[in-house]
Structures are given as structure tokens and as C-alpha cells.
Amino acid sequence: MAQVKQLTYFSEFISVATPAIKNGKGLHSKKEVPIHRVADISGETQKAKQFLPFLQRAGRSEAVVEYVFSGSRLKLYMPKETCLITFLLAGIECPRSSRNMPGGMQVAEPFSDEAMLFTKELVLQREVEVEVESMDKAGNFIGWLHIEGVNLSVALVENALSKVHFTAERSAYYKTLVSAEEACRQRKEKIWANYEEKPVEEVVHVSEEKERVANYRAVYVTEISDTLHFYTQDVETGGQLESLMETMRAEIAAHPPVEGSYAARRGDYCIAKFADGEWYRARVEKVESPAKVHVFYIDYGNREVVSSTRLAAMPPAFSTRTLPAQATEYAFAFIQIPQDEDARADVVDCIVRDIQNSQCLLNVEYSGVTCPHVTIQFGDTKDDVGLGLVKEGLVMVDVRKEKHLQKMVTEYLNSQESAKSARLNIWRYGDFRADDADEFGYRR
Numbered sequence: 467m468a469q470v471k472q473l474t475y476f477s478e479f480i481s482v483a484t485p486a487i488k489n490g491k492g493l494h495s496k497k498e499v500p501i502h503r504v505a506d507i508s509g510e511t512q513k514a515k516q517f518l519p520f521l522q523r524a525g526r527s528e529a530v531v532e533y534v535f536s537g538s539r540l541k542l543y544m545p546k547e548t549c550l551i552t553f554l555l556a557g558i559e560c561p562r563s564s565r566n567m568p569g570g571m572q573v574a575e576p577f578s579d580e581a582m583l584f585t586k587e588l589v590l591q592r593e594v595e596v597e598v599e600s601m602d603k604a605g606n607f608i609g610w611l612h613i614e615g616v617n618l619s620v621a622l623v624e625n626a627l628s629k630v631h632f633t634a635e636r637s638a639y640y641k642t643l644v645s646a647e648e649a650c651r652q653r654k655e656k657i658w659a660n661y662e663e664k665p666v667e668e669v670v671h672v673s674e675e676k677e678r679v680a681n682y683r684a685v686y687v688t689e690i691s692d693t694l695h696f697y698t699q700d701v702e703t704g705g706q707l708e709s710l711m712e713t714m715r716a717e718i719a720a721h722p723p724v725e726g727s728y729a730a731r732r733g734d735y736c737i738a739k740f741a742d743g744e745w746y747r748a749r750v751e752k753v754e755s756p757a758k759v760h761v762f763y764i765d766y767g768n769r770e771v772v773s774s775t776r777l778a779a780m781p782p783a784f785s786t787r788t789l790p791a792q793a794t795e796y797a798f799a800f801i802q803i804p805q806d807e808d809a810r811a812d813v814v815d816c817i818v819r820d821i822q823n824s825q826c827l828l829n830v831e832y833s834g835v836t837c838p839h840v841t842i843q844f845g846d847t848k849d850d851v852g853l854g855l856v857k858e859g860l861v862m863v864d865v866r867k868e869k870h871l872q873k874m875v876t877e878y879l880n881s882q883e884s885a886k887s888a889r890l891n892i893w894r895y896g897d898f899r900a901d902d903a904d905e906f907g908y909r910r
Contacts, residue, residue: 507605508541508552514605517547521598521607529553529596529611531589536563537581537622540589540611542596552606556599557634557643558619560627561657562692573769576752576760577657581627588621589613602806610639623647626655633805661836678870682827682843688793689767690822692814694803695837697767697793701825707765707792711746714784718745723778730759730774735786738763739776747780747791764791798852799831799839800871800878802862809892813860820844821851831871841874856881859890 507513521527521544532550533541538560542553561578589611598609611618617639622628624646634640651658685698699707718737728736730750738748738761752760756774763770764786804810827843842851855861856878863878886893 504543504548504550506550508550509605511603511605514551514601514607517549517551518598518601518607520547524598526595526597526612529594531592531594534582534586534590536560536578537585537627538619539606540585542594553596553598553611554602554606554608555619555622556608556610557631557637557639558622558628559631559693560622573760573771577627580656581622584622584625584627585618588616589618602808604806604808608805610637617642619643620646623650626650626653626657629657631805632802678831678874680829682829684825684845685828685842686825687821687823687842688765690814690818692810694810694813694817695795695797696817696821697795698826698828699765699792699794703789703792706789710784710789711765714747714781715745717781717783718778725775728774728777728779730756730777735764735780736761736777737780737784738770738772740770745778747784747786748777750777763793765793767793767795795837796828796840796842797834797837798855798861799841800864800866800874801852801855802864804861804892806892809860812891813855816855816858816860817851820854826851831874832866832868853878853881857885859885859888859893862892 505513507517524546527544528546529542529544531540532543535541535552538555538558540553540555542551543549544551560581561575563578563582564574592613595612596609597612598607600608602608619628619634620639620642623630623643630640630643630647634643650656651661654661684701686701686704687696687698689697714737723737730736730753732750732753734750736748736750737745739745740763746763747765748761748763750759751762751769754760754771758771759774759777760769760771761777762768803813821842821844825845827845827848828840829842830838830840832839841853843849844851852861856863863875863882865879866875885891886897889896
């Protein structure tokens with residue numbers, strides 16, 4: 467009986483296939499099969515520039531997520547354009563994964579792995595819609611990605627896996643992003659776990675000042691992050707730290723900790739053995755496993771991933787009650803950091819070369835969300851470091867509205883105009899903000 471059914475089906479297949487063979491349709495055609503070509507324009511700046519106007523005019527375009535590099539960096543296949551592109555999510559600042567830098571391996575930022583996993587689970591190998599708004603100088607497209615009505619940038623912020631970047635300010639999604647960020651900040655979730663809200667009195671006090679106060683003090687710059695935040699120690703208290711470290715190491719040498727006896731927990735203060743073989747005070751930021759513990763050196767501002775065998779309990783005599791953490795975080799006043807990764811790396815390299823591990827003069831100009839914004843001067847020449855970056859065309863000016871800061875803002879803007887006229891660095895192709903300022907949120 468089964469054989470009869472098979473023969474019946476086979477006869478039907480033959481009757482259908484015979485006309486196709488006779489007419490030369492499909493695979494029976496004698497014509498050459500057309501080659502389906504896919505152009506990979508990832509990192510191809512010139513090709514990307516040619517595609518950019520078409521993608522911008524198209525509005526929302528269909529795409530398939532081929533690969534996820536990080537929480538905010540993806541490779542997409544565009545079926546209509548038959549091309550592969552690298553796509554960066556707009557409007558957010560996602561924790562960075564580990565990567566090779568000129569000075570060595572850059573340690574992954576906290577929650578970078580979680581952000582990448584979130585993006586993978588939501589969009590990898592799925593059909594999405596993208597709105598391309600601009601591109602960076604490396605040929606990577608920047609814009610918004612949607613999947614089933616969900617904006618991925620907003621979703622990352624809602625899940626406390628990303629912060630809102632200033633470039634989102636003029637987008638249609640800015641209010642949604644800010645609202646989501648504020649909710650996570652209030653709950654102190656994930657990347658906001660250590661967030662401390664600044665007292666309202668401080669903000670009011672700064673805004674009511676009628677004249678800029680220049681009260682520069684001597685600091686020692688110990689660490690510079692790739693977001694251009696930096697950490698300093700006050701020169702006045704440097705002697706206290708040296709004395710504490712000397713006494714602490716003497717005690718550790720006399721009574722060495724038992725290797726592997728310390729169980730690291732997130733938020734704990736401890737001591738950690740650095741690459742130079744010396745012990746330093748630290749705070750545990752994340753525990754992946756006994757072999758991978760993320761620590762922050764509280765007196766210097768640098769971060770490292772170490773084995774728990776290089777950690778020990780902090781002796782009470784050397785806790786932060788005896789001497790508070792000496793590394794203080796700051797950000798540069800009056801400047802905007804380029805979002806483009808290569809341009810940002812150029813700025814970081816320049817600053818590391820100029821001021822890291824050197825004594826400078828620092829003045830607090832105004833409060834920020836996470837840390838004070840300051841101007842910093844070279845210790846010998848008294849030249850303004852931030853103003854120097856503007857003059858070199860490495861950064862843009864952040865135009866502040868406070869009346870007491872207008873003299874400084876004007877000086878910075880004049881230097882920016884000179885850099886633009888000379889086509890220096892980020893201005894080499896002219897004022898790029900003229901094309902994407904409104905769409906991508908660059909403030910002029």
C-alpha cells in the first residue's frame with residue numbers, strides 16, 4: 467500500500483516537473499545563474515559616504531542583525547541595499563568591552579558583558595528596522611534600531627545598562643531616554659549602583675554666583691579614563707597617603723595574608739596586589755569568579771581585573787576612616803568629547819601624554835551629574851589644558867549659559883573658530899555639525 471502511494475506522488479512530481487524542464491525554468495534554465503553579491507562596507511569610509519544619503523532619506527529601513535560586537539555596536543545586513551554595515555546605537559553611552567589600546571589591554575567597564583548579552587538576546591539574527599542619522603569618520607553608521615516597536619537605545623537605558631549621551635538632546639527620543647535614566651538612577655540599579663545625588667544647595671550656590679571664582683589648587687593627576695574623566699590626588703594630603711602606604715606595607719610584610727583566604731564581595735574595601743608587586747587600597751566593583759574580580763584602586767583611580775588570590779582584607783588601621791580615599795574624579799569643563807571612537811582615542815592619548823602622572827593646578831567651575839567639571843592648568847606654564855584641546859581641534863566647546871562663566875565660554879568659542887578655520891583634526895572636513903547637528907544632537 468505504501469509503495470502505491472509513493473508511486474502516485476512520484477507521478478505527480480513528474481507531471482509538474484516536465485513542463486518546467488521543457489520551458490527551461492529555474493534550475494533547468496540554460497542561462498547562467500545570477501550571482502548574488504553582498505557588499506561589505508564596514509570600515510570602508512568612502513563607500514559608506516556614498517550609501518549615507520540613501521539610508522538617511524529612506525527613513526526606517528529593514529535590516530537583519532548579523533553580529534553583536536557590544537551592547538551598542540552591531541553588524542547589520544541591509545537586504546534592499548544588499549550590503550553589510552557596522553551600526554552604532556545613537557543617543558547612549560554603553561559600557562565598553564575590553565579592547566587593545568596603545569598602552570595595553572583596556573579593562574572592560576562594569577556591566578559591559580551584561581549589556582552585550584541583553585542586545586544579543588533581543589536582536590541577534592532577527593529582522594529589525596533602523597533609522598540611519600549620520601556616520602563617524604571610520605565609516606560606521608549611527609542611528610536608532612527598532613525591533614517589534616522597541617527602541618534598543620531606550621531598552622538599554624531602561625534596563626540600567628547604558629547612560630544617555632548628550633547627542634540625544636535634539637532627537638525625538640530624548641524625553642523617553644531621560645525619563646528611563648532617571649528612574650534607574652533613583653533605584654540605583656546596575657550602572658547606577660554607586661550613584662550619589664549631589665545636594666541641591668550646591669547647584670543653587672553655583673548658579674547664583676555673580677563672578678567666576680578662580681581658586682586653583684595643586685593636584686597630582688593619577689589616572690585618565692577613555693571618557694576623559696580623570697582622577698587626582700591633592701598635593702597637600704600626598705604626604706599622609708605616602709605615610710599610610712609605607713606603614714601598611716610594613717605590617718603586611720610582617721604578617722602576610724593567607725593566599726586565597728579572602729572572599730571578595732561587591733562593594734567591599736580590601737587591599738590588592740598590583741602588577742608592581744605592591745599592595746594598595748581598593749574597592750571590589752564586580753565578582754565574575756574567583757579568578758576574575760574587578761577592583762577600583764581608591765587612591766589612584768585606576769581599575770583592574772585580578773584573581774582573588776591577589777586580594778586580602780583591609781587592615782582596620784588603614785581603612786577609609788583613617789584616611790579617606792585620595793582619588794577624586796573630575797571632568798573637563800566647557801568641552802564636549804567626540805562620540806567617534808577614534809577621535810576620542812586621539813584626545814585621550816594627548817591628555818595621557820600631557821598630564822598623567824604630573825602635578826597640575828585645578829579649579830572647580832560647575833557641578834556635573836557624576837562629578838565636578840573643572841579647568842586644569844599645566845603646573846609649569848599655567849596654560850589651560852582644556853583650552854589647548856579646543857585650539858588643536860580635538861574637542862568641541864560645551865556652551866554654558868551661566869553669566870559668571872561667559873568670559874571663559876567666549877575664549878573657548880574663539881579658539882574653536884580658529885581651529886575650524888585652520889581645519890584642524892575633527893574640523894578637517896569643515897563644520898560637520900552643519901549636516902548632522904539637528905538630527906544627532908550636537909550643540910552649537
